Amino acid sequence: MTEGLHQRFTWPMCGLAAMLLLLCLSPVVAAVLPLLGAPAESITEALTLLSSTRLWGLWLKSCAIAVGTVGVALVLGAPLGYCLHILTGARRTLLPALLSAPLFLPPHVMAVAWIDVLGPHGLVASWGIPLPALYTPMGVALVQALSWYPIPLFAVWLHLRQQDPRIADAAKTLAPGPFVFWHVTAPLLRPALLTGALIVFLLSLLNFSVPSLLQVPVFTVEIFSSFNSLLDQRQAVLLAAPLVATGLLLGTLLFRFAPRIVQQPIQSPRATPRTRTIARRYAVAVSVLLLGLPAAALLFRIGTPHALWGAWQTGAHEIGTSLLLSGVGATLLLLLTLPLALQTRRRHPVLLTSLAIAYLVSGPVLGVGLIACWNHGGVPGYLYDRFPILLIATTSRYAFFSWLGVLLVVRWLPKEIPDAARCFGATPGQVFWRVTFPLIRRPLLALWMGLFLLLMGELECIVLIAPPGWVPVSLRIYTLMHYGPTAMVSALALLQGLASLLVLGGLSQLFSQNRVYTPGESRYHSYS
Amino acid sequence: MLRVVGLAIGIAMLGMMVSCGGSKQDSVVVYTALDEIYSRPILDAFTAETGISVQAVYDTEAAKTTGLVTRLISERGRPRCDVFWNNEVAQTILLQERGVLAPFKPAASDAIPATFKDPEFYWTGFAARARVIIYNTDRVIEPPTSIQDFIRPEHKGQCAIALPLFGTTATHAAALFAAWGEADAMAFFQKLVDNEVAFVAGNGVVRDAVARGEYAFGLTDTDDANGAVVDGFPVRWLLPDQDGLGTLLIPNTVALIKDGPNPTAAERLIEYLLSPEVEKRLSESRSIQIPLNPSVSAPESVPDNATIHTMTPSFSEMAAQMEESATQLRALLVR
Numbered sequence: 001m002t003e004g005l006h007q008r009f010t011w012p013m014c015g016l017a018a019m020l021l022l023l024c025l026s027p028v029v030a031a032v033l034p035l036l037g038a039p040a041e042s043i044t045e046a047l048t049l050l051s052s053t054r055l056w057g058l059w060l061k062s063c064a065i066a067v068g069t070v071g072v073a074l075v076l077g078a079p080l081g082y083c084l085h086i087l088t089g090a091r092r093t094l095l096p097a098l099l100s101a102p103l104f105l106p107p108h109v110m111a112v113a114w115i116d117v118l119g120p121h122g123l124v125a126s127w128g129i130p131l132p133a134l135y136t137p138m139g140v141a142l143v144q145a146l147s148w149y150p151i152p153l154f155a156v157w158l159h160l161r162q163q164d165p166r167i168a169d170a171a172k173t174l175a176p177g178p179f180v181f182w183h184v185t186a187p188l189l190r191p192a193l194l195t196g197a198l199i200v201f202l203l204s205l206l207n208f209s210v211p212s213l214l215q216v217p218v219f220t221v222e223i224f225s226s227f228n229s230l231l232d233q234r235q236a237v238l239l240a241a242p243l244v245a246t247g248l249l250l251g252t253l254l255f256r257f258a259p260r261i262v263q264q265p266i267q268s269p270r271a272t273p274r275t276r277t278i279a280r281r282y283a284v285a286v287s288v289l290l291l292g293l294p295a296a297a298l299l300f301r302i303g304t305p306h307a308l309w310g311a312w313q314t315g316a317h318e319i320g321t322s323l324l325l326s327g328v329g330a331t332l333l334l335l336l337t338l339p340l341a342l343q344t345r346r347r348h349p350v351l352l353t354s355l356a357i358a359y360l361v362s363g364p365v366l367g368v369g370l371i372a373c374w375n376h377g378g379v380p381g382y383l384y385d386r387f388p389i390l391l392i393a394t395t396s397r398y399a400f401f402s403w404l405g406v407l408l409v410v411r412w413l414p415k416e417i418p419d420a421a422r423c424f425g426a427t428p429g430q431v432f433w434r435v436t437f438p439l440i441r442r443p444l445l446a447l448w449m450g451l452f453l454l455l456m457g458e459l460e461c462i463v464l465i466a467p468p469g470w471v472p473v474s475l476r477i478y479t480l481m482h483y484g485p486t487a488m489v490s491a492l493a494l495l496q497g498l499a500s501l502l503v504l505g506g507l508s509q510l511f512s513q514n515r516v517y518t519p520g521e522s523r524y525h526s527y528s
Numbered sequence: 529m530l531r532v533v534g535l536a537i538g539i540a541m542l543g544m545m546v547s548c549g550g551s552k553q554d555s556v557v558v559y560t561a562l563d564e565i566y567s568r569p570i571l572d573a574f575t576a577e578t579g580i581s582v583q584a585v586y587d588t589e590a591a592k593t594t595g596l597v598t599r600l601i602s603e604r605g606r607p608r609c610d611v612f613w614n615n616e617v618a619q620t621i622l623l624q625e626r627g628v629l630a631p632f633k634p635a636a637s638d639a640i641p642a643t644f645k646d647p648e649f650y651w652t653g654f655a656a657r658a659r660v661i662i663y664n665t666d667r668v669i670e671p672p673t674s675i676q677d678f679i680r681p682e683h684k685g686q687c688a689i690a691l692p693l694f695g696t697t698a699t700h701a702a703a704l705f706a707a708w709g710e711a712d713a714m715a716f717f718q719k720l721v722d723n724e725v726a727f728v729a730g731n732g733v734v735r736d737a738v739a740r741g742e743y744a745f746g747l748t749d750t751d752d753a754n755g756a757v758v759d760g761f762p763v764r765w766l767l768p769d770q771d772g773l774g775t776l777l778i779p780n781t782v783a784l785i786k787d788g789p790n791p792t793a794a795e796r797l798i799e800y801l802l803s804p805e806v807e808k809r810l811s812e813s814r815s816i817q818i819p820l821n822p823s824v825s826a827p828e829s830v831p832d833n834a835t836i837h838t839m840t841p842s843f844s845e846m847a848a849q850m851e852e853s854a855t856q857l858r859a860l861l862v863r
Contacts (some may be wrong), residue, residue, distance in 0.1 A: 229851075230599060381606065
């Protein structure tokens, strides 16, 4: 009976799902439609290109870079997530904020900072330490991973917080610690690792800015050059097909073989003082190294506080636009996806695939589709000429990540509790605000923050549609990078990071006050 | 609390949707590919002089994502832009061929030489940049004087140019295709590859790499090269091939968008951009753009258009080669 309650898809929910699908798929369809009217020779030309070994060599290189990025990000991020988990009260310290800092800056800015540190004429080379070449596919993978390692880190950390340590305790009575880690903890982590890996893989596959800075041609160059050099939008759309297929195939395999997430009440972690000391030292050392070096490079470029003030004076409006876009956008994404996820608790392959396609077609293709959809007279044109088009664009592009996230969040919710409330006559609003929301507010906040940061870094889609006067700071930074990594670029990047930190830090504080019982709290601490 | 936050966000969104953005009276929308630090002060000065507010969308050749040209083509059905101020010419001609531009003969265009404007007045050129060789004085004793020096064996692995698929380097590649023919041009680029010339992300990257001494010399634009000189890096620049092929001059171009929302204000802006004051201002800026109007006097550091030996193919011939050169070079270089 309760299962039935959760799987019922009411008419309002059908309407919401239809709206989400329309929002995400309409630009894709609008971008693809011109292919139908394309002259045969144009299609033949594009198909010849699609069958060329050069193109598939590029695809292979892009995939290899994405796999390398995933590998390095997992190696860096997963142990740090585990360290955060065993550090009691880590969530109240600066450590999570420090470790997540690379996400606060656009990857191309981080790339510039890492070039200053690890490049052939960088800081480390000046100490006489030999380094492998940075301007290679492996260098791209390394630099991208240094931007995105917080994704697996937080996936692991949040997932471990959901686990019941009684499982590990029970295992410890039968076997030594390492056995417990490899045979109990690690398998339980697989869903978090796979989700983190998928997100990093997709981000890497579609990234253009970092490979271009490091002079490594990748598959996305084909799409961009079709747009910019050949002015051939049809070819660009066709060239997006391998990326869409790759992402969908990988996602399908992952979801098919990934185990279901274990629903357990959260318990406080317990570790020996020595383990905690080691974990703390390791986490601090890594955060100092991975944040301190690029931050030092950025600060060195900024030079004086005057440059920072100058950047604030010229870029305050763009930073405000970015904050507004990211804050409202992340909220809108949750408003669109959370009710659906709460109602159905299922992936819904059609919905998931549709949302994934909207991301995988790449930003420029989606941007062209958005122009075709919204640049008309009447209400669409009214929205297109103003700020809402940025919201529409980011919602279309990132709904996939929001849907993935809310599915994870609602699976952490013990479904019997809201069902019990319903049985006692609570209205849907009461169930949500008094039962469901208090139970999921922490993972929901974490998801909102993740979406906020994704939207802060958005570049490829909005470059085509940003209305005059509404330019986000990520776009301004990339535009200014034409003059090289100047003090202004570094200062704006730093201000963007600080602004994000302030918003997210403030929200964390707000949510940590007036705490109510959640499954993560310490009701069961005394069982040991 | 959260309900209050939600309500506030909703009200803020509604306010933005109702009040902000969009086309206003006495305003003009310009898409400009000229670097923001140079174009913004000029647009501000136009507003101060005329009272017409300018809503600008900026882009750079190095952004090379999809850029303003793709946007203009996509918006063709309902143009939101009035004036396209491009920092080069070939893509402006391609926009003309796609029916995005409208003819307009500004009075100020009379002073511009015929080579630098469209005979049917779909676009007019002004304030050119030259493609130049930038070299590091710490690494180079005898400066290169020709783009052929990039393929000399003694310079193997020591030179850099931007990927010739984007920006002015793409225009330069198309110019070589037009000047030499497809086979010779491709042979030249193949030799560049064989000589381990670095194809980097943009002209700014070429400038920085040479300034840092990572490469001995490279090919870039006058504005980038002069910027490195002004910043005190050990670099100099020169006009290549003054005894042979000639140097490529690439003008800014300004064009009226067909069916743009503010045609009257757009025409005033075009007239303003083509005025001698703007050319003078651009020549005095860090970008040292070369005035095309003979009546404009420029600082000594700016090359004189009248004395430069320029490449012979016309801009329309170059534009005609853009697609072919991009297709061939993509196959050669992007792998």
